[in-house]
Amino acid sequence: MAHEIANRWEAERAAAHNSIAPSVQAQLAADYEAATTDAVRAQIADAVAASFTLAEAGTLRRAAKAIELGTPKLILRATAEGVEPAEIAAELGVTDSYVRRIIREQLHPKK
Structure with missing residues (x-):
């Protein structure tokens, strides 16, 4: 395979x-x-x-890291665009609870 x-x-x-x-x-x-x-x-x-190639793998790894770091903002943008948390989770390959936690933490930060 x-x-x-x-x-x-x-x-x-x-x-x-x-x-x-x-x-x-x-x-x-x-x-x-x-x-x-x-x-x-x-x-x-x-x-x-x-x-x-090593260079291609490095490019993908760096891109993946940037996406990982940007994921909370991607979640917030999708939320603002009206995308449901379950759909965001499915598209990003994360859990629904992770998406909801990011939304909660970013929109209602602890003081």
């Missing part, structure tokens, strides 16, 4: 002139989200190690 995943990503990267295309990122996220066992997640990790 890891080989098949890596081949699919590699084909999409080649089509995007050897850069990490948004479709590759989306497919990686979808594959990881669909993984239901540690064994499948390990296969995905093996595919990542086989198909991404």
Whole structure:
């Protein structure tokens, strides 16, 4: 399975002139989200190690960290746009209680 995943990503990267295309990122996220066992997640990790360069992995890791740090503001913006907490949680891959806690802490900070 890891080989098949890596081949699919590699084909999409080649089509995007050897850069990490948004479709590759989306497919990686979808594959990881669909993984239901540690064994499948390990296969995905093996595919990542086989198909991404060090520079590409570094770029994705830095982007992921920036997104992680910006997540509370993303949650607040989505809330202001009328998106329900459950929908925000599903889209971000976090729990509904996390989203509600961020909203509560940011909109009603403790004194």
